[in-house]
Amino acid sequence: MDNSLNTELEAETKVYKPSRATRLFTIWRKLKRSRLAVSGLGIVIFLSLIAVLAPIIAPDPNLMGVARLPPSVEHPFGTDSRGRNMLSLVIYGARVSLYVGFGSVALELLIGLGFGMIAGYFGGIIDEILMRITDVIMTLPELLLLILAVSIFEVKSIHYIILIMGVIGWPFVARVVRSEFLTLRERTYVEAAHSMGASSWRIIIHHILPNTLSTIVVIATMEIPWYIFYEASLTFLGFGDPSTASWGVLLELGADYIRAQWWMVTFPGLALFFTSLGFNLFGDGLRDALDVKQSVR
């Protein structure tokens, strides 16, 4: 008797609250409908695999042979000015770029979420102050602020570059999260949680935050290529970490040989383009599947 009641109850709960797996499946079904989104996801997975498996699939990129060889069967992307295998370099570059992309976005989310949640939920003077801070940081274009910070503090390490990108990039996330919180905090379920005596933090973390996840995931996906671009641009302009073989470093080196050795600037850039295309395709598809109303940056 008791048991049957329980199962009945469970059955009912299942109707109202689909399990996480079911929700993921629904998202996947929607995503699958778009061929472009699936190919985007494919690219992202492919890149991740390449980055992880680099030591297994590619020969050591630091091996030096004959310099400036054009693409051939042995060196499909040719060799660079120091005789290194460009294909190996590009494959190893994926590690740097993905590290930069994921690292900066993780940091940006951490700071942006914190500020956005507090500003949007508490409002008032706290909101006003936090939003003025985002105004200040957002006024100067990210790339210029990055160049300034990196050059002034004489940063030459990829880890510091990521740190600075996160510290400079969060206002955008904070803005979006804030506006989501502004709307969501007026919902009746928040009121209900309040009346049941839930603390502010409990409401923020357990009731509102989960409802902003779709937006956050979409933003994160679409921000990743930006940071990869920023690192590459920064490096190309001469403010990067010369000790890593990032695609930006390869492009900077290759640009000097543009007149005679076309492959040295072509392949690292193609990799950059391909990566960004993958994340953008996937992000677009995800946005439609999750039904997020978010304009491009």
Place this chain on the structure above:
Amino acid sequence: MTLRNYVIRRILVVIPVFLLISMVIFFMVHAAPGDPTRILVGERSRVPPEVMEDFVKRLGLDQPVPVQYVLWLGRLLQGDLGYSFQNEKPVITIIGERVQLTLELMILAEIVSVIVAVVLGVIAAVKHYSIIDGLTSVVALIGYSLPNFWLGLMLILVFGVQLRLFPVGGTQTLGIPFPTPLHALGDHLRHLVLPISVLVLVWTAYLFRMVRTSMLDVLGQDYITTARAKGLRERVVIYKHALRNALLPVITYEGYSIGYLFAGAAVIEYIFTWSGLGQFIVEMTVLRDYPSVIAISVIIAIMVLLANLAADIAYAFADPRIRYD
């Protein structure tokens, strides 16, 4: 809030934000490792000690940093942007020499990309799910995913190095006399083609995505159905009813993205050795000529703040709802 109050409030907000930005820029430079005086004079410039001493006294560089900030801000408000020892010129003079090239590049690219993006964006949205929509959207996504500096390099490689159609850098062919100013202009325009193409391709891709999304959004609203039900011609519905509203977010976006446009143009100027402000700020950062860097950063900040202000006010005029925010 009335429109007037909103505008006044919005203008007043600019002042504290500007002060904060100027502080950030100023203190960031002063937090740099090394002797700040040396940094301000330029680490690589060879300035005689007595000139240095005079400079330090005159600018109050021997004072505590907050006092220095106030002095600097005072000079800034009087239009004194500082002196670049490495260029041996006041920064304002250098800006005057270079601003025209940057504006030329940015304004031309902006005009072309706005026209192309709006036209294609409207067509794609009106013919949603058609082949044209699919094709333009994919092309835009490709343009959106292209790193601008790499696109620049590729254009140099193909059109400059291989096909030899256009010059790969600079703003004018040096060392040859031009028979008429018209020839000189033609030569200048040929230098303009590649950098402009990069900016137009990338910016159009962005704007197109905005216009299309915004237009689709508007076309799905009830008042469009009403307009059609009234029997208005499709052209009137699209251009008079839909496009006007669809362009609102695009205008705001434009106002807000001016800083990004400048940064994008700076990278392109650097690649094409286009001697505008963008190339200048990159070079001066490399050379650590901080008077120039500070001055240009402040100018960019002012430019962005004014553009944001203009966008917000324009939006408030066009859409009364936002005043109650």
